[in-house]
């Protein structure tokens with residue numbers, strides 16, 4: 001028996017047209033997917049003839065040829081994600097429905113991204129397919145990425161209200177839609193995403209300053225391919241979208257100001273510059289847009305004084321045990337207590353930590369943290385939906401916010417809390433973090449987006465794993481079981497403190 005080698009990179013199939021002028025279609029897809037760490041198989045639906053001025057011809061590929069290619073590759077190089085671009089004939093639509101149905105039956109995790117290309121950016125229509133004929137595809141599509149005009153055609157609605165268009169498109173069967181704002185005349189471009197996730201609808205909204213560049217040929221294909229690449233690399237949709245937007249901003253800025261030549265969009269790999277990342281908009285950002293910054297912890301990112309170890313404990317006993325060990329910060333994370341017990345414990349914890357001058361964060365219970373003037377309160381993403389951040393800020397206590405990926409990180413950073421937490425770095429037994437494990441590489445990358453607010457890493461950080469996490473340059477390591485289940489908890493604290501006394505990178 002021959003053993004089939006396993007691909008080191010996720011395999012993405014692109015089913016799109018070829019643009020002989022090189023900027024768009026399959027060329028853009030391949031360059032994008034390679035620059036974002038994917039292996040690519042490509043299926044050319046049409047050989048188009050175009051240049052910088054016009055679309056001259058579209059030569060459709062026979063479905064039989066496409067099917068031969070699918071048969072050759074479906075078990076040899078099976079896709080993690082399929083990106084679909086230009087489809088030009090009704091036969092191709094029906095062929096694609098059959099292929100996607102078969103591949104999805106074979107792999108229920110297969111993700112399909114569809115960029116509904118209708119007309120060429122230089123002018124001219126690629127096909128005469130009606131929106132109706134394309135809608136048979138939508139129940140097989142995980143993310144569809146129209147611009148505003150394409151969204152209006154798909155939804156069969158002339159409104160410019162993106163929320164209505166998005167709802168209309170999801171009704172046709174797609175799991176998620178991203179309506180791109182690139183064609184807007186406004187100075188700020190907004191991308192609107194509506195997604196069905198675990199039977200709930202979620203909205204993700206991004207905004208970026210419009211980048212005027214003549215080197216934008218293939219930008220739309222690159223957008224959908226970048227989204228496909230990030231999904232293939234296991235990012236959640238909201239993070240894949242944020243990373244994609246930064247990739248597009250970075251590429252457009254590269255040749256900004258060079259005029260008069262219709263150049264190909266530049267695929268420059270993962271964006272590492274915080275300035276390329278979008279603002280996160282939406283209800284929470286809007287609600288708190290006038291909120292002042294929260295009080296600081298008295299340490300800055302990359303400052304000389306560090307926060308060091310951040311134990312997160314679930315009782316007064318643990319607080320009493322650990323406070324003499326010289327901690328800068330500690331958290332009381334109480335769960336499932338009756339109100340009067342809760343209140344008593346928080347009151348006593350505040351008194352204990354004031355005596356040792358340790359920064360005490362109360363998890364979840366922001367009203368009690370205010371009432372007893374704790375040093376701060378820690379809130380997660382669900383807590384943010386119900387807490388009153390104005391009240392917390394006005395009470396003069398600090399705020400820490402949990403984040404899981406770059407979308408939540410950027411949103412939380414806009415709220416200007418006292419610290420930001422990123423987790424779970426590794427699998428943990430303390431809390432169900434399924435689907436939210438970041439890993440050290442994603443932590444390192446998210447840290448590039450941090451401005452001046454200190455960042456804490458949390459989740460599955462044992463002493464053995466802590467060195468790699470600390471080397472990322474994070475400001476603090478938050479741990480539960482590495483202390484509370486250690487054979488010698490005091491020694492564990494000392495070992496962590498020893499590691500963190502050495503500046504990251506040394």
Ligand SMILES: Cc1ncc(COP(=O)(O)OP(=O)(O)O)c(N)n1
Nearest residue numbers: 363378379380381402421456458478
């Ligand atoms: C430092 C730190 N980071 C993350 C969390 C988790 O907060 P949250 O997501 O609200 O989950 P619960 O702790 O409330 O279960 C934290 N507590 N501390």
Ligand SMILES: Cc1ncsc1CCOP(=O)(O)O
Nearest residue numbers: 423428430459460479480481
């Ligand atoms: C509360 C929390 N939030 C994200 S991971 C986590 C648990 C951290 O516990 P441990 O250090 O035992 O993995």
Ligand SMILES: [Mg+2]
Nearest residue numbers: 364379380383
């Ligand atoms: Mg919470």
